[in-house]
Amino acid sequence: MLTRLFSDPSLLPDMHKYSAWAEDSESEDSKTKDDEDHCRVGDDDMDVPDMRSSRAHSEIGGEDEDDDEADEDEGEDGAEGDGPKKRGPKKRKMTPARIERSKLRRQKANSRERTRMHDLNSALDNLRKVVPCYSKTQKLSKIETLRLAKNYIWALSEILRSGKKPDLVSYVQTLCKGLSQPTTNLVAGCLQLNSRNFLTEQCPEGGRYPGSNSFSMHPYPYQCSRLSSPQYQSGSNSHPLRTHGYCSAYDSLYGGSGSPEYNSPEYEGPISPPVCINGNFSLKHQGTTSPEVAEKGYHYSMHYSGLAGSRPTAGHIYGSSGVRSSIHSENVSPYHDMHLHHERAPVPVYDELNAFFHN
DNA sequence: TAGGCCATCTGGTCCT
DNA sequence: AGGACCAGATGGCCTA
Numbered sequence: 001m002l003t004r005l006f007s008d009p010s011l012l013p014d015m016h017k018y019s020a021w022a023e024d025s026e027s028e029d030s031k032t033k034d035d036e037d038h039c040r041v042g043d044d045d046m047d048v049p050d051m052r053s054s055r056a057h058s059e060i061g062g063e064d065e066d067d068d069e070a071d072e073d074e075g076e077d078g079a080e081g082d083g084p085k086k087r088g089p090k091k092r093k094m095t096p097a098r099i100e101r102s103k104l105r106r107q108k109a110n111s112r113e114r115t116r117m118h119d120l121n122s123a124l125d126n127l128r129k130v131v132p133c134y135s136k137t138q139k140l141s142k143i144e145t146l147r148l149a150k151n152y153i154w155a156l157s158e159i160l161r162s163g164k165k166p167d168l169v170s171y172v173q174t175l176c177k178g179l180s181q182p183t184t185n186l187v188a189g190c191l192q193l194n195s196r197n198f199l200t201e202q203c204p205e206g207g208r209y210p211g212s213n214s215f216s217m218h219p220y221p222y223q224c225s226r227l228s229s230p231q232y233q234s235g236s237n238s239h240p241l242r243t244h245g246y247c248s249a250y251d252s253l254y255g256g257s258g259s260p261e262y263n264s265p266e267y268e269g270p271i272s273p274p275v276c277i278n279g280n281f282s283l284k285h286q287g288t289t290s291p292e293v294a295e296k297g298y299h300y301s302m303h304y305s306g307l308a309g310s311r312p313t314a315g316h317i318y319g320s321s322g323v324r325s326s327i328h329s330e331n332v333s334p335y336h337d338m339h340l341h342h343e344r345a346p347v348p349v350y351d352e353l354n355a356f357f358h359n
Numbered sequence: 360t361a362g363g364c365c366a367t368c369t370g371g372t373c374c375t
Numbered sequence: 376a377g378g379a380c381c382a383g384a385t386g387g388c389c390t391a
Binding site: 360361362363364365366367368369370371372373374375 | 383
């Protein structure tokens with residue numbers, strides 16, 4: 001859109017007009033406040049913009065061609081007075097009928113926009129329910145939900161590729177790529193993993209995570225009942241997961257009993273994560289690599305090719321201040337040792353993984 | 360109090 | 376022409 005805007009010179013005058021308005025709004029604070037007070041009506045059902053606002057004028061100017069009385073009446077619109085004359089379409093005189101029609105149109109548009117955003121939010125809510133760490137009481141933010149969902153998809157696809165369970169540290173690292181530290185803590189806590197541990201467990205040389213390779217039969221009791229387990233309750237510091245009842249998608253992935261949240265009556269869509277237990281995956285997995293996966297593979301190949309001896313440690317990713325600093329997905333390599341364990345992976349998959357990881 | 364997140368309004372653009 | 380989509384602006388709420 002921006003490209004389109006900047007590539008189309010005919011649109012620039014309007015942009016300039018808008019910029020000028022923005023600047024005016026800074027310099028003429030009182031005037032703008034006044035306009036806003038007219039323009040913004042906080043209540044949902046009272047969103048009738050006041051046509052005295054300059055923005056309302058700019059919208060109205062380009063429509064209602066059927067009005068004959070519309071003239072080059074610069075006096076009214078250019079009434080901001082001493083400023084430079086604005087270019088673009090001539091403003092038309094507002095008649096009460098036009099004002100009314102414009103109000104109506106704007107109300108309808110606002111209502112549609114609200115509905116659209118509500119739909120979007122409900123879709124996001126549904127997404128929250130199928131990514132790890134769903135909680136009714138403490139929702140992930142929109143951006144974190146999207147990031148986590150992306151990582152989750154990536155983690156699942158990696159599982160599909162390898163045909164085996166990843167180790168927990170790798171799994172959590174994948175889930176937490178690019179997430180904020182609070183969300184990282186949530187996800188890690190959700191999986192009963194100290195985020196500091198899994199971050200610092202990254203071997204700087206690209207080696208294995210100490211003690212993270214073991215995939216015994218029951219290494220991860222990730223069930224919601226864990227929230228009441230003595231281990232969880234005896235934690236040194238209070239954890240939000242304990243109070244908010246987070247549950248992990250790892251549960252459903254690897255043998256956890258159904259989490260109560262997934263049976264939420266509010267949720268109407270399909271609730272199962274797309275992967276079944278014991279390697280019987282239900283996701284469609286086509287032979288061709290999807291663009292997203294290909295992109296991911298590219299990231300990983302970049303990562304593995306350029307990383308030798310230079311991979312930043314976790315401390316570089318999350319500074320002591322807790323502020324995330326320039327984290328890149330390439331900086332974390334959750335699956336760097338997966339290609340070493342391919343007992344159950346079909347040979348083509350293994351080859352493909354090798355191609356990705358050693359490119 | 361600053362910053363993050365969010366809902367809403369708004370105008371521009373594209374599509375049907 | 377009208378609706379969908381998008382992005383900027385703004386103010387409210389919450390939290391560290």
